[in-house]
Amino acid sequence: MKSDIDVAIVGGGPVGLYLAILLLQKGIECRVYEKKEKPDLHSKSLGIHPLSLDLFDRAGITKRFLEKGVIIRKGVAFWNREEIGQVTFDRCPPPHRYILAIPQWQTERILEEELCKLDPDAIQRGAKIEELQESDGQIHYRLSRNGEQVASTTRFLIGCDGKNSPVRKSLGIPFTGGPYPDTYVMGDFTENTNFGSDAAIWLHEDGLVEAFPLPGNKRRWVVKTTSYVNDPQPEMLKSIAQSRTGISLESCENSMMSSFGVQHLMADRFHEGRILLAGDAAHVVSPIGGQGMNLGWLDAEAVAEALSNILLMNRNYHDEFRIYTSLQRRVAKQTALRAELNMHLGRRDSAGAAWKILVMALIKTPARHLLARIFTMRGLGSWPV
Numbered sequence: 332m333k334s335d336i337d338v339a340i341v342g343g344g345p346v347g348l349y350l351a352i353l354l355l356q357k358g359i360e361c362r363v364y365e366k367k368e369k370p371d372l373h374s375k376s377l378g379i380h381p382l383s384l385d386l387f388d389r390a391g392i393t394k395r396f397l398e399k400g401v402i403i404r405k406g407v408a409f410w411n412r413e414e415i416g417q418v419t420f421d422r423c424p425p426p427h428r429y430i431l432a433i434p435q436w437q438t439e440r441i442l443e444e445e446l447c448k449l450d451p452d453a454i455q456r457g458a459k460i461e462e463l464q465e466s467d468g469q470i471h472y473r474l475s476r477n478g479e480q481v482a483s484t485t486r487f488l489i490g491c492d493g494k495n496s497p498v499r500k501s502l503g504i505p506f507t508g509g510p511y512p513d514t515y516v517m518g519d520f521t522e523n524t525n526f527g528s529d530a531a532i533w534l535h536e537d538g539l540v541e542a543f544p545l546p547g548n549k550r551r552w553v554v555k556t557t558s559y560v561n562d563p564q565p566e567m568l569k570s571i572a573q574s575r576t577g578i579s580l581e582s583c584e585n586s587m588m589s590s591f592g593v594q595h596l597m598a599d600r601f602h603e604g605r606i607l608l609a610g611d612a613a614h615v616v617s618p619i620g621g622q623g624m625n626l627g628w629l630d631a632e633a634v635a636e637a638l639s640n641i642l643l644m645n646r647n648y649h650d651e652f653r654i655y656t657s658l659q660r661r662v663a664k665q666t667a668l669r670a671e672l673n674m675h676l677g678r679r680d681s682a683g684a685a686w687k688i689l690v691m692a693l694i695k696t697p698a699r700h701l702l703a704r705i706f707t708m709r710g711l712g713s714w715p716v
């Protein structure tokens with residue numbers, strides 16, 4: 332039976348948008364359904380790693396990101412307020428020997444523009460997938476758009492619909508894991524430090540502080556808190572940052588505040604029949620270390636590869652999807668471990684003297700190159716590094 336479309340992608344976040352670009356570039360027709368009318372301006376992710384920039388080079392979409400982002404070539408580390416060393420990214424393979432800082436909404440906007448260059452109708456905003464089921468070798472799905480219900484069919488459906496994935500839930504795939512005890516408050520402020528385009532990290536006995544440069548002469552501050560803060564206010568973050576780092580943000584304007592707890596969750600399997608999961612729908616790792624979105628793009632690469640093997644080379648979809656699940660679960664597990672290490676570095680209960688000696692040994696010796704490798708996601712799974 333002929334389907335309306337070869338591939339339907341549920342969710343127009345960073346993973347769904349990038350996947351659609353890859354598919355269209357391979358000549359595979361697809362549609363992205365996104366329930367939101369426009370990208371959310373509340374910024375989550377900020378870091379694009381060299382590994383992802385290499386993938387973007389292959390897709391020919393790096394230029395706009397470099398125009399809009401800030402290049403971070405090194406991070407300065409403090410123990411309480413004492414500077415203990417620097418981690419540079421100059422050992423990353425060329426050309427991207429840096430992390431690119433750019434707010435997630437801007438990343439999504441650029442990806443959407445690149446997608447629309449390939450097919451202006453590829454993304455359908457305001458379209459919410461409400462029901463799906465597989466029969467007769469295809470997926471039948473129903474979406475609501477502008478108050479209307481539309482029924483359609485596709486050969487393959489990819490759930491890129493985030494942590495609470497309705498696609499994953501409709502398949503009954505368990506999402507295993509749970510929360511870590513760590514909680515944070517973050518806020519974007521006008522810049523008033525001398526760090527320029529460097530990141531700074533304070534491993535403080537009262538809790539971690541991180542400060543990353545942002546485009547538009549701003550800086551994102553993240554501070555660890557003792558419990559989840561429901562309605563975070565700029566004054567609270569300013570006061571914590573000053574007491575731990577000695578830097579006053581008093582005169583700085585705030586443009587975003589948010590609180591977050593961290594979790595580690597993984598779908599028991601990433602596929603069911605003709606349906607695949609990718610990105611946060613398949614796995615959630617701690618945002619400390621900034622790897623979740625980048626991990627989702629690795630999924631997108633693997634999904635595009637599997638679908639081109641199936642649709643263009645007539646390979647069996649059961650085999651391709653099994654390979655996808657086994658490879659990407661391995662990559663996701665490795666990423667989760669690295670994210671956990673990043674988080675552990677900043678825990679208050681890690682702040683003893685022995686921990687300080689260990690951290691100093693890591694930062695002041697060639698072992699810092701290993702840290703840089705972990706931060707920049709190099710050596711994951713089978714991907715080129």
Ligand SMILES: Cc1cc2nc3c(=O)[nH]c(=O)nc-3n(C[C@H](O)[C@H](O)[C@H](O)COP(=O)(O)OP(=O)(O)OC[C@H]3O[C@@H](n4cnc5c(N)ncnc54)[C@H](O)[C@@H]3O)c2cc1C
Nearest residue numbers: 342344346366376377378460493610611621622623624625
């Ligand atoms: C505070 C914070 C900081 C972070 N920092 C970083 C970082 O620096 N680097 C990094 O790599 N990652 C970071 N992350 C993680 C990153 O934000 C996520 O991994 C990323 O957003 C996942 O992308 P996604 O496309 O899989 O899912 P999402 O971004 O969640 O997108 C899913 C989309 O699906 C849509 N959708 C859901 N249901 C439906 C439906 N029924 N029909 C149609 N559409 C639907 C949603 O509206 C949404 O737009 C951070 C996360 C947090 C919370």
